[in-house]
Amino acid sequence: MTRTLTELSTTERESVVQTVHQEAEASGWSHLSNSRKSALYSAWESQFNLSHATLKDGIMKGFDAAQGIPKKAEAEIQEEVTRIFRLAGIHAIEQAQMWTGKERADLLIGYSAKFPTHVIEIERADSWSEGLRQALWYQAAIFKADRRHVMPVLILFGNTSAERFEQILATCDHNHVTLSTHRLEIDGQIEAEHSLGALLNGRALG
Structure with a gap:
């Protein structure tokens, strides 16, 4: 253990x-x-x-x-993503604390603080596997603590290739993780089909 x-x-x-x-x-x-x-x-x-x-x-x-490194892009992206959810009328909790007290999910969204429906990890595209692993870990942690099922979501930003993105999408599908993007460039072009805006306006999370 x-x-x-x-x-x-x-x-x-x-x-x-x-x-x-x-x-x-x-x-x-x-x-x-x-x-x-x-x-x-x-x-x-x-x-x-x-x-x-x-x-x-x-x-x-x-x-x-x-190391004295300034605020990371991930934190800025997280603020933008949180703001988008809240403007859409979705309850969002940043840096949600797990039952162990130290680990913190990037974002929980749902009906209320007591009724989360999705756990979200926000990650650079070049370290997507870490984000995927975290999303699945937090999904299991929340169920273990509260006997509550939440859906894992991975939101990627940064840049990647079309071939790599297809691999990421297939891996997320295999693990039943919803993949979304925010300011992600694929071969130099902004990804739109799986963007957070498309997700909120075109099809439901999950």
């Missing part, structure tokens, strides 16, 4: 965070391929007996801040 940060002593938690951040910096984290990042995550999961979500959301989301 993997642990969360709340289960660690203050001393151990600080040691784990420091070690992970140092190893990430030494590896040139921002320039690593997605597969190499996944390999490092797997190594840390085994070394510290921590869940992937704990490492990604509880530790690595603080890595850029620790």
